[in-house]
Amino acid sequence: MTARIVELRKGVLEKNDLLAAGLRAQFADVDVRVSNWVSSPGTGKTALLELLLARAVERGIVAAALVGDCATDNDAQRLARSGAPVRQIVTEGMCHLEADMIGEHLSGWDLRALDLLVIENVGNLVCPSSYDLGEDVRVALLSVTEGEDKPVKYPQLFHSSDVVVVTKTDLAAAVEWDRDAALAAVAAVNPDATVVETSARTGAGIDDLLDLLSTRTPHLQEAP
């Protein structure tokens, strides 16, 4: 038996990457800023997003959200109270969102009417890092209750993010959060990340985050 080696050179996630590139072009075409929020479960993504959407409505910024969870539409119901259009993506156990799910769940929405679209990924610090959703900005969230070294424990995800949002800063003193250590951990894996410190209870940092996500110049995520 003789063997022949045939070069293939194909990206394993090429199908997802092509769909994501299509979405990115579509978003750029209608001038909507898109961010992909990723964190571990319980970081406070939904509480922060609730406040962000309500603030967007007050400021006349037209925002919408897609929220991913393994089960239930609890988060979509919570977020819909802001008055912004919201849709739930139920992944039925899958641990991350993929580009085709985004495409499917956008059907019927007039993207031209939007300034900002937030995609809340499934709570998971590992798998979402591999899947481009066509976003302009990837946002990793880190709560003060989680431990300052989370970024170095999950370097792939924090490295692939453009913005790192610190949440629950109102609890910082109670949990003796070491701010310098946390910022050093972010810098160790992602020296170029923009850090925004927020609290969904006091509203701290919400306007800064809204400004950053709704006006940031879109750029292409590097291909994985």
Add this chain to the structure above:
Amino acid sequence: MHELSVAHAVVSTVVDALPSPPPRVLGIRVRVGELSGIVPRALEFAYDVAAQDTPLADAALVIEVSPVVIDCPACGPQQLASTHDFRCPVCGTPCGAVIGGKELEILDVTLDDTCVSEDMVEVSA
């Protein structure tokens, strides 16, 4: 733990590239970057499951792990020793400009040549 989805993507990408009828595939080589978010051991495990009942059932998977390489503005391309310390190993400057280590790609497939038709040449394109 999305290695099973990735393993299915590996198998379907190779199967789609094979001519019909598919030749016997002896092996495939995949490059996995340290920043790809994929754990090689988990991918090996998932691959065995994903390859069952496909033309890849007997094909051995070889995973080549590629390290993180940054492009230091002062020192040029430098390989990092870890995925959680993005400083140039030579001058110590923090640097996030990654030029290697995010790969997740199928490099090549090894086919049983006795049953390969000339159609396979298209695969290389």
